[in-house]
Amino acid sequence: MKKSEVPQDKSNLESANFRELCYAVDENGEYTTAHTTGWDPKTIALDNAIEDIHQRIEDAKNRVQNNQTSPIEYYMEFHKMDLPILASYVGIWQWRVKRHFKPKVFHKLSNKILQKYADVFEITIDQLKNLQHAN
Amino acid sequence: MQINFTHHQSAHCENGVVSNLMKHHGFNVSEPMVFGIGSGLLFCYIPFLKVNHAPAITYRAMPGFIFKRFAKRVGIKIEREKFKDPKKAKAVLDENLNNNNPVGLQVGVYNLTYFPDEYRFHFNAHNLVVYGKTEDTYLISDPVMETVTTLTDKELEKVRFAKGALPPKGHIYYPTNFPKELDLEKAILKGIKHTCRDMLAPMPVLGVKGIRFTAKQIRKWPKKLGVKKANHYLGQIVRMQEEIGTGGGGFRYIFAAFLQESSKILNNPKLADLSKEMTQIGDLWRDFAVDASRIYKNRGAKADGYNEVASQLETIADKEEVFFKALKKAI
Numbered sequence: 001m002k003k004s005e006v007p008q009d010k011s012n013l014e015s016a017n018f019r020e021l022c023y024a025v026d027e028n029g030e031y032t033t034a035h036t037t038g039w040d041p042k043t044i045a046l047d048n049a050i051e052d053i054h055q056r057i058e059d060a061k062n063r064v065q066n067n068q069t070s071p072i073e074y075y076m077e078f079h080k081m082d083l084p085i086l087a088s089y090v091g092i093w094q095w096r097v098k099r100h101f102k103p104k105v106f107h108k109l110s111n112k113i114l115q116k117y118a119d120v121f122e123i124t125i126d127q128l129k130n131l132q133h134a135n
Numbered sequence: 136m137q138i139n140f141t142h143h144q145s146a147h148c149e150n151g152v153v154s155n156l157m158k159h160h161g162f163n164v165s166e167p168m169v170f171g172i173g174s175g176l177l178f179c180y181i182p183f184l185k186v187n188h189a190p191a192i193t194y195r196a197m198p199g200f201i202f203k204r205f206a207k208r209v210g211i212k213i214e215r216e217k218f219k220d221p222k223k224a225k226a227v228l229d230e231n232l233n234n235n236n237p238v239g240l241q242v243g244v245y246n247l248t249y250f251p252d253e254y255r256f257h258f259n260a261h262n263l264v265v266y267g268k269t270e271d272t273y274l275i276s277d278p279v280m281e282t283v284t285t286l287t288d289k290e291l292e293k294v295r296f297a298k299g300a301l302p303p304k305g306h307i308y309y310p311t312n313f314p315k316e317l318d319l320e321k322a323i324l325k326g327i328k329h330t331c332r333d334m335l336a337p338m339p340v341l342g343v344k345g346i347r348f349t350a351k352q353i354r355k356w357p358k359k360l361g362v363k364k365a366n367h368y369l370g371q372i373v374r375m376q377e378e379i380g381t382g383g384g385g386f387r388y389i390f391a392a393f394l395q396e397s398s399k400i401l402n403n404p405k406l407a408d409l410s411k412e413m414t415q416i417g418d419l420w421r422d423f424a425v426d427a428s429r430i431y432k433n434r435g436a437k438a439d440g441y442n443e444v445a446s447q448l449e450t451i452a453d454k455e456e457v458f459f460k461a462l463k464k465a466i
Binding site: 040044045085 | 144145146167185187188245251253254255256257279280281298299300302366367370371373374377378379382383384388389391392395396410411414417418421424425427428431432
């Protein structure tokens, strides 16, 4: 890539006033670094990935409202986590966390366990039990 | 208290931390040099590991390996420590800062408050330097940022003890022992040889073979997974290749810069020619990203789009195979 061809497309970096460093060759064929504000192919990929996450969150919310899963799954998606990540944050085995997704099991959980989840999601137990508080 | 530390922005965090720490101790080592000597270049498709619900593909060596190999090859010693107890981790950090010693830390990205929201994923192998402290705020030199930044006590503890895959566990590291002069020449040769070995490895998911393997998978994706998931997977490849840290073209440009610098140090004009070739290969990776993005931009893409980008990857694999065989002979 030539230095003059380093892309300066609009991207999500702009909002944070942030430019990335790229390696490119100058007119004399020497390698140098150049700043880039973004590049469309990857901005589109990132936007798609974020949209995918939003869909997962929305989907989890609907399932909570239909009593198909517990709010834990919703908050997990909300924090861009998956099962292994959530399990390691709360320090509970994956199969148990998965079990806590069942609304029936969730309603019987002790405050001690609920507090563990609430701490990881940085909310109160009340907020954990009631999705209405979530934004 | 603040250590007199100069922040240089770099493309990739690990090279950047090493290069910045070396510069602080009076050794002018560039980012591509660290990357090349540490044999950072790679391609690997890890089918059993999922990142953001898509297969993991990496264009570089495992986190930590670059620094480890670099240190061994140029003959510096590194002190590293991991912790169970966050309080102890903090005490060791503060002690080093008091001794005027800037240190590298491994951290998780998700709670790095100075990152744009869209970039905060659960990725635990980010690196930064702490070079000072004022009351409860730490002074941070994050190599991928343009300027220095800060994190509070609490924020730093959170990112140092992030959980998930590759948890940092407060990992702290800094160079302790330096040789009088760095023996770059030998180190460069070792680094290049190792990279050639990795890229030409007789393993189905590694190096050149890994690129071909990925191409084969891409051909299968639209039928096997449906368009939506196939697009998500394809987007993930492009993100791994181009997202913050690769310097463009899946580290190929950084590697080309390393070869150019090495050709001068070793007085080997062949490496300069090969550097140009690597730049062209990097351009091919960029073309692949452009064409792949056309597919996932229009949701209702046709199957032959996938076949086309897969063929592009196969061309790249052929070129890289010829390239690394030539590189092996050139040194």
